Amino acid sequence: xxxxxxxxxxxxxxxxxxxxxxxxxxxxxxxxxxxxxxxxxxxxxxxxxxxxxxxxxxxxxxxxxxxxxxxxxxxxxxxxxxxxxxxxxxxxxxxxxxxxxxxxxxxxxxxxxxx
Amino acid sequence: xxxxxxxxxxxxxxxxxxxxxxxxxxxxxxxxxxxxxxxxxxxxxxxxxxxxxxxxxxxxxxxxxxxxxxxxxxxxxxxxxxxxxxxxxxxxxxxxxxxxxxxxxxxx
Numbered sequence: 360x361x362x363x364x365x366x367x368x369x370x371x372x373x374x375x376x377x378x379x380x381x382x383x384x385x386x387x388x389x390x391x392x393x394x395x396x397x398x399x400x401x402x403x404x405x406x407x408x409x410x411x412x413x414x415x416x417x418x419x420x421x422x423x424x425x426x427x428x429x430x431x432x433x434x435x436x437x438x439x440x441x442x443x444x445x446x447x448x449x450x451x452x453x454x455x456x457x458x459x460x461x462x463x464x465x466x467x468x469x470x471x472x473x474x
Numbered sequence: 475x476x477x478x479x480x481x482x483x484x485x486x487x488x489x490x491x492x493x494x495x496x497x498x499x500x501x502x503x504x505x506x507x508x509x510x511x512x513x514x515x516x517x518x519x520x521x522x523x524x525x526x527x528x529x530x531x532x533x534x535x536x537x538x539x540x541x542x543x544x545x546x547x548x549x550x551x552x553x554x555x556x557x558x559x560x561x562x563x564x565x566x567x568x569x570x571x572x573x574x575x576x577x578x579x580x581x582x
Binding site: 417420453459461 | 475519531562566570574
């Protein structure tokens with residue numbers, strides 16, 4: 360089982376860019392696809408998108424114009440960037456391995472959008 | 475987009491009882507690519523079932539998944555104290571991937 364460790368700020372100002380990183384251990388990042396989802400406090404789960412091991416990406420249409428998922432193989436990390444955030448983007452963000460069902464999860468990062 | 479509707483919203487049961495959770499899709503889920511997750515307070519979701527009926531590694535056999543097409547069920551044969559949690563279904567047969575709204579299993 361792989362270990363996924365998330366890092367990034369817990370507070371982001373409105374209109375700025377939310378940036379989170381997930382560091383993978385216990386396996387090669389190049390061998391798998393990688394995903395992000397989010398969960399507003401007290402609410403359900405929303406898929407954000409994933410990056411295939413070949414580098415292609417697939418994003419939720421509701422976020423597509425603002426989101427970028429990328430991989431840094433040299434650091435065994437993958438990242439989420441979400442631009443132009445508003446209060447509606449306040450949520451716990453999770454990184455996961457795969458692009459279908461998800462057995463390996465990061466610990467989650469609560470990101471609050473507030474000035 | 476495939477909309478997943480979970481019912482009931484809340485299930486009040488006692489330890490040892492059987493729990494039956496439903497997940498209905500707005501259209502057929504390709505290849506029955508349907509997963510179930512358990513989420514306890516303050517924790518990340520945990521994969522229970524994938525492919526509608528395959529148990530994930532380390533999941534007790536009291537958890538079982540069934541169904542096909544648009545109707546899927548998660549059954550917990552005998553509730554243990556640690557099973558009281560929120561359960562989500564998720565489809566990965568089409569894009570965007572989507573989740574149901576969740577069923578909370580609470581102690582009666």
